[in-house]
Amino acid sequence: MATIKPFRGLRPKPELAREIVTLPYDVLTSEEARTLIANNPHSFLRVNKPEVDFDANISIYSDEVYQRGKENLYKLIEEKILIRDEEPCFYLYRLTMDNKSQTGIVALTSVDEYNRGIIKKHEHTRPEKVNDRARHILTLNAQVGPVFSIFKHHREIKSLFDRLTSPMPNVDFTVEDGVRHELWVIKDDASQSELQKLFAQLDELYIADGHHRSQAAAEVCRQLKEKNLHHTGNEIYNYFLNVIFPDNELNIIPYNRVVKDLHGLSLQEMLEKAKKYFYIQHFPARITSIKNHQIGLYCEGQWYLLMPEDNTYDAKHPVNSMDSAILTNNLLAPILGITDIRTDKRIDFVGGLDSIDKMIKMVDNYEYKAAFMLPPVTVEQLIKIADADEVMPPKSTWFEPKLRSGMVVNLLSE
DSSP, X not given: OOOEEOBOOEEEOGGGHHHHOBOOGGGSOHHHHHHHHTTOTTOTHHHHSGGGGSOTTSOTTSHHHHHHHHHHHHHHHHTTSEEEOSXXXXXXXXXXXXXXXXXXXXXXXXXXXXXXXXXXXXXXXXXXXXXXXHHHHHHHTEEOSOEEEEEOOOHHHHHHHHHHTSSOOSEEEEOTTSOEEEEEEEOOHHXXXXXXXXXXXXXXXXXXXXXXXXXXXXXXXXXXXXXXXXXOSOSGGGEEEEEEEEGGGOOEEOOEEEESOOTTOOHHHHHHHHTTTEEEEEESSOOOOOOTTOEEEEETTEEEEEEEXXXXXXXXXXXXXXXXXXXXXXXXXXXXXXXXXXXXTTEEEEOSTTHHHHHHHHHHTTSOSEEEEOOOOOHHHHHHHHHTTOOOOSSOOEESSOOOBTSSBEESOO
């Protein structure tokens, strides 16, 4: 069963929400964030990315950075810009982009269920990033960035979501990228009980984005449990902030790759070697979209379509049949010598709605030699990998639209 718990959310005054909420901390560089907060003293980036208040030379892991995040959060509370609900609530959060909506529930989910694999993951985490978010949670005594999870489509949950979002939302604004954000506060006991009962029918939840935040919450729980001689398991640190959407409403877009060089090869030499693994077709014009088991290559102003040959990958393996894995195993590693895409400085990753334009510019400006365009991962692939306890290749999924940090915050004090 999947446990969801209502909580006393800390959230902006509705009329100030658009000014306060921000993109997640990990999709912006520090310099990009500094630009965004320049004329906005209330930006939530000052809370979840507090290095923006310091000179660019400061370490983002310094004590004073975390402390500044705490000061900025509690200043927003003191000025009554952020207000905490009096009673525990659930929140329904709808994002609409290009006339397509996804509606999820903002709730607390169980660290114990995460540790036991009821809340499933599909990525490895890096210790330094987990430690960063754990220190941030502990210093602020708050979870300010939600995990983004999914559940398998459930007809009764969908029906209840529809009913609960039929009134006017409590919060409604559209941001500069055209995405509309709506929030409904669910206070009544009957609706909360019905939501909990229906989610208890689910066998599992799946983390879509936020693996470091969920692992950090588990680490914070471990530390606070050790310090609490009267630990009961009901303390709020036993839960973490989550926004959970039905799987059939998600939008996953490609996460592409760019490489700095061709490992001493000319373009034609690389293509000749790649023919061992791929059928290669030259394209006279820009490739704008591709399907599963198609990989676009842009190099020296030319486009090529690479289609993996049969028997060059394990079609039955949930990970090795992914196009990002096929690219790594059949071209990046054997031909370009990039064997660890997590650490090799010769490769970088380009996500977002404008990722194709970005990577073309990166190649045309001679920052990178070649770009590889991948088809989007499907939700079915994500679930299949998580169910098999496997791990996706790094930088495989990019979700749009992005949740906004600061919409609802979970304080670790009752």
